[in-house]
Amino acid sequence: MKTVSVMIVGVGGQGSLLASKLLGRLLVDEGYDVKVSEVHGMSQRGGSVVTYVRFGEKVYSPIITDGEADIIISFEKLEAGRYASYLKKDGKIVVNTQQIDPMPVIIGAAQYPENVLDELTQKGVSVDALDALSLAEQAGSSKAVNIVLMGKAAKYFDIPYESWITAIENTVAPKFVEMNKKAFELGYNS
């Protein structure tokens, strides 16, 4: 099989680390060769963060470049725009419609691109948008945005629902398992 490339992008502090941990664990359990790459350090301080997840029979490069991503899971709206060029021609973007202003917007040095998702759709990009923050709150915690989004993205993977649930049970701290299962289900059915 060809190597599949998935990107998880968002803002430092949004919980993309847990999402990539969940996905990595799941893919290893499914028997794939897997590489997961992220950059620690400066990016934790509210900066733009990106994680690359690649799986297949044999994966070489740990990173993803322009036109290669099968799926981009974006935790924030404008971050989907930032990384859109990484998407394959027939790739999918799963995006949380939440808006988090970056510092240049806060201090008035730049405009937030409100219509970025419409622009991408008009160019033929398949954009699957949802209000993951509301669904996370419905599941019991605004912190579950990451798992809601993984639930939404799950339908683009050829992996059974039960395997995702097992991976959540193996990755998340026991007291948060039920809440996260609920968050996954809400994302999956949205």
Added chain:
Amino acid sequence: MKKLMIGNQAVAEGLHDGGLGVVSSYPGTPSTEITEFLSKFDDIHSEWAPNEKVACEVAFGSSLAGARSACAMKHVGLNVAADPLFTLSYTGVNGGLVICVADDPAMHSSQNEQDSRHYAMAAKVPMLEPADSMEAYIFAKNAFELSEKFDTPVLLRMCTRIAHSQSIVETGEKQPATLKDYEKNPAKYIMAPANAIKRHPFVEDRTLSLQELAENCEYNAVEMNSDEIGIITSGCSYQYVKEVMGDSASVLKIGMSYPLPVKLIKDFASKVKTLYVIEELDPFIENHVKALGIDVIGKEKFSILGEFSQNTIAKAFGKELPESVSADSAIPNRPPMMCAGCPHRGLFYTLAKNKITALGDIGCYTLGSAPPLNALDSTLCMGASISGLHGFNLARGKDAERKSVAVIGDSTFMHSGMTGLVNVAYNATNSTVIIVDNSITGMTGHQQNPTTGYNIKGDPAAKVDLEALCKALGINRVRVVDPYDLKACDTAVKEELAVEEPSVIISRRPCVLLKSVKHEAPLKVDTDKCKSCKRCMTLGCPAISMKDGKAKVDATLCVGCGVCKQLCAFDAIV
């Protein structure tokens, strides 16, 4: 069991399974997790040292005593540890000694892009360079045997993409940690000239023996696929080459970056029509190949700058690149910034407001240089704020002394700020030094240090008294200020700049991200009172923005620090 691990965890597992007894390190991205993972093992001694030189010397002492030992650092940390390294090369080891060094091509989290392979050549010690987590585990584990067999410290070179990428590792059996006998041996371990002069020939002979090993070892491997294109590569570049070229090119993969083989390279070169060297950063392998009189394509096609990707290789070999689309709107940058409630913000606001020249240092507070505060004038290396300020004041005299400060964090002050402060006192400039003490090593992700009162395992430890220390170093004026109190900050800075003697201001408040720090209720803006003056916006707090012409506080980010409240002339922030 097969497990996904970042390269740094694989190094930790490898060192542990290789019989490690002692590890001493100073944190630095992208090397920090090696020691963090090692600290979870109870059967080895692990510690954070005040700096990399100390860490490397601790590893030397443990090796001398007969234990397998290690230290880990980022590339610029090896500059600090270079002094012990160069003579460790002469003494050699008793227990195996591994120095892990992590380079940062593209400078994701560093102040320069130096290539640490030059250290291996300059210090004449072998360097191993893994290309994924599995190799990181094996190379780290086997490095002790290499070290003991050839009587040399071994450098293990990581780079960001290997250190922080997870790939599958299958761990093997753990070797028991043993303590070799210690025997006094002045000719080997006292590097006074009479002894050292006899050790130098040993070092040269050792390099020749290691070069023999390089010709035929598990680290360097040939994959013959084509007689048209041959590629010599190493580390993550190997992965990019395989991704793009597959089996259409022959590859010589270098896993031991120093010393490099000669016969193996000549033989490989003779079997292919066109030879390439693909390596990130400096032309290290390329220069070696060229010195052998072999024609090779290297840096003219593959940049000396930044990091590579599969895209780099595809472009260079004229492969078709995949199509891509992008949004039409300009996408604003999202740079890292000081967190909402960061205790450094109040201090930097004070410096910016008073238009003070501030020589900065390495840590979260380097972010004080970002807009809108723009509060820093320089950042060079660990400790350079204080020594730099002294030099600045020497050159520009009294006028400079009255409006310039150094800003340095607690951990960085322990690392190499103290010696600069001694110089300020001893060579007498009226310098004003501000220690931003947030009770943790922040930027690298919350490591303990000698000022926090806890060790790497979180157990209570001796705690440096910063006030007493500064006084002992010769500074008579030492005062503490709370950076959440803007008025107190302003007074302290103005008074200490005015006095005709050196002084230290300790701006003290724990990092707002520490679990032990209790957050206050988020503040709100009374929109009737807000006059849209945007004074609160000058703080650059990520929790404050303008919405519909009025200031707005994001309740999910605000920790209620109250700094913005002190700025509002209309009592609109409540």
